[in-house]
Each structure stands twice: as C-alpha cells, then as structure tokens.
Amino acid sequence: MALAKILIMSYVKIWVHLVFSTKNRHPYLTKNIRYKLQNHIIQNCREKSIFLKAINGYTEHLHCLISLGKEQNIAKIAQLIKGESAHWINKNRLTDEPFIWQDDYFAVSVGESQLETVTNYIKNQEAHHEKKSFVMELEEFADKYKFEIRNE
Numbered sequence: 001m002a003l004a005k006i007l008i009m010s011y012v013k014i015w016v017h018l019v020f021s022t023k024n025r026h027p028y029l030t031k032n033i034r035y036k037l038q039n040h041i042i043q044n045c046r047e048k049s050i051f052l053k054a055i056n057g058y059t060e061h062l063h064c065l066i067s068l069g070k071e072q073n074i075a076k077i078a079q080l081i082k083g084e085s086a087h088w089i090n091k092n093r094l095t096d097e098p099f100i101w102q103d104d105y106f107a108v109s110v111g112e113s114q115l116e117t118v119t120n121y122i123k124n125q126e127a128h129h130e131k132k133s134f135v136m137e138l139e140e141f142a143d144k145y146k147f148e149i150r151n152e
Contacts, residue, residue: 012070014109023102034057034058050069060134
C-alpha cells in the first residue's frame, strides 16, 4: 500500500494587540484626523498584506489588533504602519506642525479566546477614555503585563 503524499502549507496565526502614541503624547489625533487616519491605515494594511482586525484610539494613541503573516514580525509591522501613516499625515498637512509617532510601542499576544474582548476594547476607545486617561491605561497595562514605563 502506497502512502499518500500529504502537502502541508505554512500556517501562522499569531494575534498581536499593538498600541503606539504620538511623540510626547501630544493630542494631535482629533476626532476628524483620527477617523481619516484610521481609514488610511486600514487601506495601507490591505495594500501591504497586513491583516488588521480592529483599529481605534484617542487623541494621542492608537490600538491595532493584527494577525502576523508567516514572513512578518512585530517590529516590521509597527514600522510599516507608523512610518507610512506619519508620512501620510505630514504630506496631507493634517496637523499644524510636523507629526511624529513615539519610537516605542506596546505589543502583546492575544489568544483566540480573547479576540472578541480585545476587539470590543479597541472599538470602545472613545467611551473608555472619557473615564480614564491614556497614562492610566498605560499604567494598567504595565501592571498587568509586568513592564516599566519610561519617561522621555
């Protein structure tokens, strides 16, 4: 009896909650700018084969829920999203002064069972930040994930 030839294709499913802020946490991202930016990032991610499940933020930061592809890594994805979006904001003169993202970012893995919870958390950023500042949110993340917040 001959063994059947089995073809295995690469399969990667790594979910990452990525958070990054504007330089010095400056509140550049007014509602109007934020919505334009989010729509632009969604389109840019499609063009670069970055699977973006959710995006939202507030005046000084954005949250993205992404799934890494087999040849992608967090640093490259963060660079593609942040670098291209800053260039786009400046090219379209959406801010009065040059726009810059902070160099650092926060990224943690998300299990399949937590996708809905994290997606809802990201979708509800505006309501969330009516009650809690970004600094408070960062402090909660730092406590939960055991990292230190560095002041620039």
